[in-house]
Amino acid sequence: MDNSTLFALLILFLPFTAFLYQLFFGKKLGAQTHLVSLGIMGIVLALSLGFFFQLFNHDLTGPILDVSGEWFSTGAFTLELGFYIDKVTIIMLMVVSLISFLVHLYSTAYMKDDPRYSRYFAFLGLFTFSMNGIILSNSLIMMYLFWELVGLSSYLLIGFWFEKNSAANACKKAFLTNRVGDIGMFIGMLLIFFTVGTFSINGITGAVTNGAFEGNMQLLSIAGVLVFMGAVGKSAQFPLHIWLPDAMEGPTPVSALIHAATMVAAGVYMTVRIFPFLTPDALQVVAVIGGITALGAALIAITQMDIKAVLAYSTISQLGYMIMALGVGAYQAGFFHLVTHAMFKACLFLCSGSVIHAMHHSLHHLGDHHTDPQDMGNMGGLKSKMPITYTAMLIATLAISGVPFFSGFLSKDAILAGTLSYYHTYHGWTIFLPIAGFGAAMVTAFYMFRLIFKTFHGKPVKPEIHEHVHESPLAMTAPLIVLSVLSLAVVFTLPQINPLDGHGWFAHAVGNGAHAAGLDIKHVNDGIHHAHHDAMNISLIVATLGILVSSLFYLFKIVNVEKLTSILNLIGLYSLSKNKFYIDAIYNALLYKPFMWFSKLASTIDWDIYDQKIVDGWGWITMKISVKSQEADYNWLDQKIVDGFGRFANYFGNELRTTQSGVVQNYLMGGIVGLVAIILIFQQF
């Protein structure tokens, strides 16, 4: 085993040992138990860094590691598990181990005094283990295994405060919604497997290149879309996005790690992996789903009052961007946005956690347990009280809004160029994609600054709460600082420092991707290159517009927001957004209610009719028959026949004993009479 394999195994299994330790010995160190997890994550981070520096080895072409071993063999086929590490893998590993480490650090302060402290770290370890598994796997089947494991750890962490009914419901919702996508993914995997006979991603790509689906591209399209369904569930794309806002019931560091930066990006990562064999038709479906999600979720985010709900819809919207980018063939842009988004969105969530933490403590201090610490309606003017949090959140907000000098600008710009170029190629209805892209960009800038203004600027809405708010401890602010620095554009473009040009080490490392199923990747990239300037100009305009409108509304308060709201609501626009386009209500009416009605019906049939009438009826009949049969048995069989034999024998015995007189002559007499009788009888023959 060479070093790379050993390191990969360590990166995969060290977090698992943290999980086992916290699970079985978590109580040993008491409040210091996080040291073990933190240490292990530090080692994982160091190992990932070791891989990371190999990116700059220019001689390196192709994968760093591609090993697999047999898992089991049934004779007809063999299942193999293995690692595949190329540059994309390394960047993703780096993102996950860095954010996981920072979130571990942050949690030591945020989760302090929680009664299930060690369990929390156990679940974080389990999550990191499974996420690394997804990243490192070289086959769809291994990815699927870890895919379910991240689903499990997400379920456990969303429902971490399961005493709250809402948390318990949210984790069930997340799990079940993901199942819908995963079923599709599994069917898609099997469709591909039965054609090419392998689950290995490289194997499938190779087979597709060699024409395994020649003349049967529809099958590959369908299989591709089905596999992509897994990503729709995991990355919270329309129409399976409903679980992510509810998932905010989990602790905020978990939202940052799992529901913003890494696990939800696993769907995008998986799409990146299967990108080479998604046919142009399948990619079109991907692009449209991404576009709908990007715009729809952004529109919902405008009206949310819960600070985490805004960020949750923002996450859905940004994931939509990534998916859309992959759909239009902008492979590099999609993955780039995944990485930049992971940084600034983790930062945003951790900042919101810092705010919530401070609000919570202030409310606790006041003895107020009814006010919602997450409601932006109770905040305002926190800037002076929490300067570090404010600065970090502002940087991340600038990044997500697509302002130059910040990372989001570069990645979003590349995606928008991709959608424009797609429209230039296909025309017609595909204008929806750039509209969705630019629209979502403007709306994003608007609602993110709305969040900033409402939280940190203006006068405190509730001065008594504001009074007791304090900046969070170092363990929480340090990750904010690191992540906000990583939200700067220059981090990703070195050695290039022009903030308007995204060509740096990152672009070099990721490349433009390859395609095996009929997409001309060179043509796509030329188109993106041409559309680049237009896209940049428009995106600068829309971002400025969004920020401007937002500051007019919420910073300078020139426009009366309430009045505008009521005007918009004349045609129901405000309610539409506030109620999340009624998608939850529609699912409730179309799926939940009929299902519950059917369940109730089934229960009625089962209990009231089948159980109470038929089963109990059988019981009643059996009982009656038993009574009769018992009577018959006792009165007739027992009393008459069985006892009758006894009485008969008794009577006969009594009668017969008189003949046994003991007088030999009587016996002799009997014998002679019998002999004579026998002789007389036999004489007749």
Added chain:
Amino acid sequence: MNLLESYLVISSILFSLGIFGIVTRRNAIAILMGIELILNSANINFVAFNRFGGMHKLDGHIFTIFVIVLAAAEAAVALAIIINLFKNAGSVDVDEANTLKG
């Protein structure tokens, strides 16, 4: 009626008388006498069949002599039993000899 039949009739009468004696008498000695009668009826049969029934030479005669010898032995043993019975029970009535009855 030929000669064999008349012998058989005589022996049947003797046999019946012997049975009658055994069944009806209470006196042990009378019962013993009935047994002697039965044995002698058998002897008559042996001799009669030897003479008329086609048996060769003296088979019947020899059986008869054996039976007489056995009868003498039997009579000796039986009389010894009867004497012991008389000593113990004070009577030779067989109905009295029921001490083994449960």
